[in-house]
Amino acid sequence: MxxxxxxxxxxxxxxxxxxxxxxxxxxxxxxxxxxxxxxxxxxxxxxxxxxxxxxxxxxxxxxxxxxxxxxxxxxxxxxxxxxxxxHATSEVELRAGIRAHQWQAPDISRWKDKVFYGYHRSDGRVGTANHWIVVPMVFCENRNLAVLKDAMWEAWGYQKPKVYTRFAQQLAELYQTGHAISDILSASFDANAAYDPEKRLFPHVDGIQFLQHTGGCGGTRDDARALCGLLAGYITHPNVAGATVLSLGCQNAQITMLQEEIQRRDPHFNKPLIILEQQKMGLEQTMLADAIRQTFAGLMKANEARREPAPLSKLCIGLECGGSDGFSGISANPAIGYTSDLLVALGGSVILSEFPELCGVEQELCDRCVDESIARRFLELMRAYQKRAEAVGSGFDMNPSPGNIRDGLITDAMKSAGAAKKGGTSPVTDVIDYPEWVRKPGLNLLCTPGNDVESTTAEVAAGANIVLFTTGLGTPTGNPIAPVIKISSNTALFEKMPDIIDLNAGTIIDGEETIEQAGARILDYVIAVASGEKLPAAVRNGQEDFIPWKRGVSL
Missing domain, CATH: 2.30.130.110 (Archaeosine Trna-guanine Transglycosylase; Chain: A, domain 4)
Known part of the structure; x- marks a missing residue:
């Protein structure tokens, strides 16, 4: 170069x-x-x-x-x-299909016979991990969730190393032995205690994940239905072997509502599903003891699963960005856009979300929709979202954060035009609303906020079994059940925060790689992660972010 x-x-x-x-x-x-x-x-x-x-x-x-x-x-x-x-954008004209049928798929000969090794489920989907989840129907059960987590993780070998607890104890010992403040402030910290999966009682169960949230009651009935849809997306997810559900009993988000949402997603659902309702069972200790007992039995069954070969068409990748900078749209985002195109050409599915960050590129995305009805739905969802934002004195133009602006993304349309590059160039095969799920291969547009964790949470509920997450400023975001692969837009970030970043797309800025070369490298890494051969930083660090979108204005 x-x-x-x-x-x-x-x-x-x-x-x-x-x-x-x-x-x-x-x-x-x-x-x-x-x-x-x-x-x-x-x-x-x-x-x-x-x-x-x-x-x-x-x-x-x-x-x-x-x-x-x-x-x-x-x-x-x-x-x-x-x-x-x-901030300013152009007017949009509904003219779907102008470019959808002109797509030139990339050369996939290098990957056409490739497989990944995943967990095959009865509904035909394939997981990239094998988790058990514990889910509260309402925030009132969060304390019980914490009690179960403390009990199960430590007893069954899922507790992460307590390196910070050990450091805090070290400082306490220095204080108790009469050391000065200067000694306290100069004390060394050792973060090298690695989590050892071999200590797990159930070696073929990657994790017991606890999906704590603040919803389930006190909001609208639509909020309750959306939460149940989201939780159903996790329970039916290919990365999940079974679930324990804790219900108080009187909340808006009723068990029957959750069961309806599960049946919508998987009419032949047959995973272990343990449902415990506190107001019916009486004593708290009765419910918690039963939860531990039944979950243990479920884990014994889940531990029988083994990884088996699967075609790359069984991959469903979420496309996400957070802490974006002025290089994101010219390095990391187009790189995973090429990865997206490769996977679509291989018969897989990808999800592009964050609708506030598609503002200004509606025309291009409409032109890429495979038919007019899909394009119309996209515009309807975008306009309805914008109206809700304007109704409370906001708008898409307020999306860029101070960090975005400081690093060169000065308008929402500028940020959006770069963010949309994550979706590559393939046709839009479907547009889905939160908390719906992917039904078609190809590029799916999912209506979510621009909030990184809310959007990632929704992408996984929609079926993403891996998430590609680009960042220019650095963010630790992860997910409880789906590996989140972090890709930096610039080399300086990759070198500064190697504990949370997996791959560097700053090589494009540095002239060392083309977008296509970086995208191909990312796909190879995805296959290794999907097979359990590599653990992304977010998984190693136990970064398990989960925030349901309460369908208000979140940019």
């Missing part, structure tokens, strides 16, 4: 902005495509400057779409910021 490419990048031929690939200084001469700019001010890496003079009201174009509007007249070379550019 030549020096110009290492300095700036025009992402799309129609763009009127350039991205700084390194810190650019005031007065620096910058060249691109035979043109030269003398920058009037510094432009930090990840930020953009306009290639041509812009008048107030002129469109800012990036990724080939409108991502903003100039607030004032901007001479060429001006660093774009929230002070001089506002």
């Amino acid at each position: 030549d020096r110009e490419l290492k300095t700036v990048l025009q992402v799309h031929p129609n763009d009127n902005v350039l991205v700084a690939l390194r810190d650019l200084q005031a007065g620096e001469h910058v060249r691109w495509d035979g043109k030269e700019w003398i920058l009037p001010e510094p432009v930090p890496a990840k930020h953009k400057f306009n290639m041509f003079p812009l008048r107030a009201g002129d469109a800012v174009i990036m990724y080939g779409v409108k991502v903003g509007r100039a607030k004032t007249d901007l001479p060429a070379g001006t660093r774009l910021s929230p002070q001089n550019v506002s």
